[in-house]
Amino acid sequence: MRLWTSPPSSWPMSACPLAACRALTEKRAIPMPGAADCYPDTLLSVDQARERLLRAVAPVAGIEAVALDAADGRVLARDVVAALSLPPFAQAAMDGYALDHRDVAGAAAPVRLPLSGRVAAGDAPRPLVPGTAVRIFTGAPLPDGADTVLMQEDADLDGDVLLVPPGLAPGRHCRAVGEDIAAGAVALPAGRRMSPAAVALAAALGERTLAVRAPLTVALLSTGNEVRPAGTPLAPGAIHDANGPLLTALLRRLGCRVVPAGIVGDDREVLSATLSSLRADLIVSSGGVSAGEEDHVKTAVAALGGIDFWRLALKPGKPLAFGHIKGGHVGNTPFLGLPGNPFAAFAAFLALGRPLVQRLSGETIADPPRITVRCGFAHGRAPGKREYLRVVLRQEGDDTVAHLAGAGGSAALSSLALADAVAEVEEACDSLRPGDPLTVIPLQGLF
Numbered sequence: 525m526r527l528w529t530s531p532p533s534s535w536p537m538s539a540c541p542l543a544a545c546r547a548l549t550e551k552r553a554i555p556m557p558g559a560a561d562c563y564p565d566t567l568l569s570v571d572q573a574r575e576r577l578l579r580a581v582a583p584v585a586g587i588e589a590v591a592l593d594a595a596d597g598r599v600l601a602r603d604v605v606a607a608l609s610l611p612p613f614a615q616a617a618m619d620g621y622a623l624d625h626r627d628v629a630g631a632a633a634p635v636r637l638p639l640s641g642r643v644a645a646g647d648a649p650r651p652l653v654p655g656t657a658v659r660i661f662t663g664a665p666l667p668d669g670a671d672t673v674l675m676q677e678d679a680d681l682d683g684d685v686l687l688v689p690p691g692l693a694p695g696r697h698c699r700a701v702g703e704d705i706a707a708g709a710v711a712l713p714a715g716r717r718m719s720p721a722a723v724a725l726a727a728a729l730g731e732r733t734l735a736v737r738a739p740l741t742v743a744l745l746s747t748g749n750e751v752r753p754a755g756t757p758l759a760p761g762a763i764h765d766a767n768g769p770l771l772t773a774l775l776r777r778l779g780c781r782v783v784p785a786g787i788v789g790d791d792r793e794v795l796s797a798t799l800s801s802l803r804a805d806l807i808v809s810s811g812g813v814s815a816g817e818e819d820h821v822k823t824a825v826a827a828l829g830g831i832d833f834w835r836l837a838l839k840p841g842k843p844l845a846f847g848h849i850k851g852g853h854v855g856n857t858p859f860l861g862l863p864g865n866p867f868a869a870f871a872a873f874l875a876l877g878r879p880l881v882q883r884l885s886g887e888t889i890a891d892p893p894r895i896t897v898r899c900g901f902a903h904g905r906a907p908g909k910r911e912y913l914r915v916v917l918r919q920e921g922d923d924t925v926a927h928l929a930g931a932g933g934s935a936a937l938s939s940l941a942l943a944d945a946v947a948e949v950e951e952a953c954d955s956l957r958p959g960d961p962l963t964v965i966p967l968q969g970l971f
């Protein structure tokens with residue numbers, strides 16, 4: 525059914541439950557009186573935020589049947605159970621000669637076996653005549669009574685008689701019934717995103733259509749008076765929208781259908797009107813979620829539904845907001861407000877957007893694989909936040925070494941575009957030195 529599995533623990537703007545409704549930011553210079561200040565001072569850890577967010581939402585309801593050739597990238601709604609074994613029959617794995625191993629077992633010299641037949645792939649062979657061998661080809665069914673294949677490169681023939689050298693192991697070059705997968709086993713579990721290889725497996729099992737989740741529709745908007753679409757001339761102070769294309773591409777790679785909601789200026793009324801008009805399974809925005817009086821996203825969402833949490837112990841990506849908007853096309857629509865700086869938006873999407881989309885899509889949530897490499901740089905930091913750094917990976921002797929990818933600010937895109945991975949620096953870490961072990965999340969294949 526629909527999205528909130530438990531009510532979001534938002535703080536209604538009119539009745540802040542916190543005894544001491546503290547300032548909106550830790551070190552806010554400008555006082556901002558009013559109900560919108562109702563957020564706790566402490567930053568939520570990434571892990572806590574992830575847990576809250578995943579608890580708040582459930583997969584979208586729709587399930588549809590798709591033809592196998594349209595199934596790549598879709599999320600399975602039901603287990604694919606093997607209707608047959610693979611391979612379905614015992615078969616030769618090499619071109620050669622099929623025989624009964626008992627006829628050659630223990631021999632110290634070549635054993636002579638007359639040839640009694642020929643089996644090609646697709647044939648339905650007769651049982652093996654005892655004491656003989658048959659010519660056989662890769663993928664052809666083993667005749668009943670044959671259990672071993674002598675590869676043709678190892679065989680000698682004396683007319684129609686096969687010479688089997690000593691030492692042939694029983695079962696050599698044969699594929700047993702079901703050695704890949706047995707009939708009745710779960711071949712592909714519900715929640716798995718179909719890949720080309722998964723499509724091949726389903727095809728081998730004879731599936732023509734698959735039950736998959738309806739694709740997640742995500743309404744995406746960029747905010748900011750300064751933001752213009754790429755391709756338009758820039759007036760002084762304006763910039764091109766990088767986050768819209770970035771997030772569109774990331775969401776599409778996660779199988780989402782993106783509903784572009786354009787660029788909305790820093791105007792609370794317009795923002796509210798836009799947000800309340802959107803019909804999607806998820807609304808994602810970038811920009812306008814930090815602490816300035818031009819940042820209207822949280823207030824707009826709070827008025828239209830609620831903010832469940834705001835601000836993470838994440839660098840960059842701190843001002844992320846998660847909430848919901850009431851009365852979407854299927855009830856409450858979850859809302860993810862990403863920060864405006866492009867690498868902050870990326871980092872927050874990696875930490876929380878990706879698992880949120882996976883959960884809503886019905887996909888089994890897979891933590892990104894992490895690998896440990898050598899740190900190739902020095903980096904000082906204040907402990908407390910999880911930090912992501914853009915790195916390139918180089919092989920140096922026996923070591924894979926991570927180097928900073930370029931400009932490091934959270935607005936910089938060139939380093940993100942060139943990065944092979946993001947280094948994940950744990951909250952407690954106070955510095956990195958060259959040579960330290962470093963955990964990185966490779967970006968290849970992640971989206």
Ligand SMILES: Nc1nc2c(c(=O)[nH]1)N[C@H]1C(S)=C(S)[C@@H](COP(=O)(O)OP(=O)(O)OC[C@H]3O[C@@H](n4cnc5c(N)ncnc54)[C@H](O)[C@@H]3O)O[C@H]1N2
Nearest residue numbers: 746748765766767768811812813814815819863864865868
């Ligand atoms: N006084 C404070 N100021 C800021 C804080 C804070 O805690 N206190 N947080 C900083 C952090 S951290 C970040 S990140 C940014 C995020 O702020 P917003 O989410 O409100 O984003 P904006 O202010 O709208 O924009 C920030 C930055 O990003 C550029 N931007 C915005 N949208 C796009 C886009 N679609 N494509 C490319 N670039 C975009 C925008 O021009 C700004 O330069 O706030 C800090 N400030």
Ligand code: MOO
Nearest residue numbers: 840841842868934
């Ligand atoms: O953390 Mo902001 O998210 O510095 O760029």
